Amino acid sequence: MTPPVVLTIAGSDSGGGAGIQADLKTFAALGAYGTSVVTAVTAQNTLGVTAIHPIPVDVVAAQLEAVLADLPVVAVKVGMIGDPAVGELIASWADRLPNLVVDPVLVATSGARLAETASVAPLLTRPCVLTPNRLEAAALVSNPDLSVPEMAEHLAGLGARAVVVTGSELAVDVLRFEGVTETLRGEPVDTANNHGSGCTFSSAIAVRLALGDPVPVAVRAAKRYVTDALAGGREWRLGAGPGPLNHFAF
Numbered sequence: 413m414t415p416p417v418v419l420t421i422a423g424s425d426s427g428g429g430a431g432i433q434a435d436l437k438t439f440a441a442l443g444a445y446g447t448s449v450v451t452a453v454t455a456q457n458t459l460g461v462t463a464i465h466p467i468p469v470d471v472v473a474a475q476l477e478a479v480l481a482d483l484p485v486v487a488v489k490v491g492m493i494g495d496p497a498v499g500e501l502i503a504s505w506a507d508r509l510p511n512l513v514v515d516p517v518l519v520a521t522s523g524a525r526l527a528e529t530a531s532v533a534p535l536l537t538r539p540c541v542l543t544p545n546r547l548e549a550a551a552l553v554s555n556p557d558l559s560v561p562e563m564a565e566h567l568a569g570l571g572a573r574a575v576v577v578t579g580s581e582l583a584v585d586v587l588r589f590e591g592v593t594e595t596l597r598g599e600p601v602d603t604a605n606n607h608g609s610g611c612t613f614s615s616a617i618a619v620r621l622a623l624g625d626p627v628p629v630a631v632r633a634a635k636r637y638v639t640d641a642l643a644g645g646r647e648w649r650l651g652a653g654p655g656p657l658n659h660f661a662f
């Protein structure tokens with residue numbers, strides 16, 4: 413059977429644990445055909461990021477046009493956006509990007525700054541599923557004093573289809589959908605290998621939306637998948653820092 417086509421618009425992680433590489437592994441593991449638009453090249457490993465090269469906006473646009481002109485994309489995940497002009501470009505295409513999931517990547521788990529809030533700002537008003545972690549949500553609402561449910565509600569009020577603020581506590585996320593706020597409690601996995609968990613989560617949501625799940629069902633399924641991938645990579649020794657997930661563990 414022909415698989416559903418899912419697109420990631422994101423940065424490359426040379427270490428293979430996060431970014432485009434995590435996204436494509438997630439798509440493959442969950443039965444989608446993955447396509448990719450590279451927005452930035454990072455020199456990165458489990459210890460950190462040593463260089464970032466944003467891809468010029470016209471080259472990002474050309475990739476997007478090439479994919480959308482030929483392949484029947486049914487869901488799109490947006491990750492790292494290295495340049496505000498690329499954020500504007502994606503926002504201008506948003507009406508033609510079905511089942512849009514936006515992970516506003518701002519800071520890597522290692523602490524490295526990957527993008528500015530200005531890059532993702534144009535997308536916050538689009539009807540997407542927005543998946544910031546707690547720190548990213550605080551940066552986007554510019555008010556660190558709000559509680560996680562308040563941040564989710566505030567962000568949803570800007571126009572998103574749904575907001576999931578991840579990591580309010582370990583394995584606990586807050587979903588805001590259709591005016592209702594829910595706490596999603598997962599099973600905590602005791603692991604240091606969590607590099608790429610956010611990329612994997614947002615990509616898994618995109619695949620489940622592509623397969624026809626309603627948003628809350630897609631989010632719960634993605635959460636179970638991330639838990640399995642974290643548990644499956646717990647014993648891995650790949651790199652001296654926080655290692656990657658095992659995307660093919662289940």
Ligand SMILES: Nc1ncnc2c1ncn2[C@@H]1O[C@H](COP(=O)(O)OP(=O)(O)O)[C@@H](O)[C@H]1O
Nearest residue numbers: 545578579583584599600601609610613635638
């Ligand atoms: N150790 C863990 N055990 C179980 N779930 C986890 C763990 N760490 C992260 N998660 C889950 O992984 C998903 C991605 O969230 P998070 O790690 O916060 O993203 P980010 O990489 O953007 O910081 C969320 O559903 C979160 O609850």
Ligand SMILES: Cc1ncc(COP(=O)(O)O)c(N)n1
Nearest residue numbers: 423424430431520521608609
């Ligand atoms: C290219 C790229 N995109 C995204 C992330 C965030 O991933 P994480 O927060 O899990 O380190 C990353 N480290 N690199």
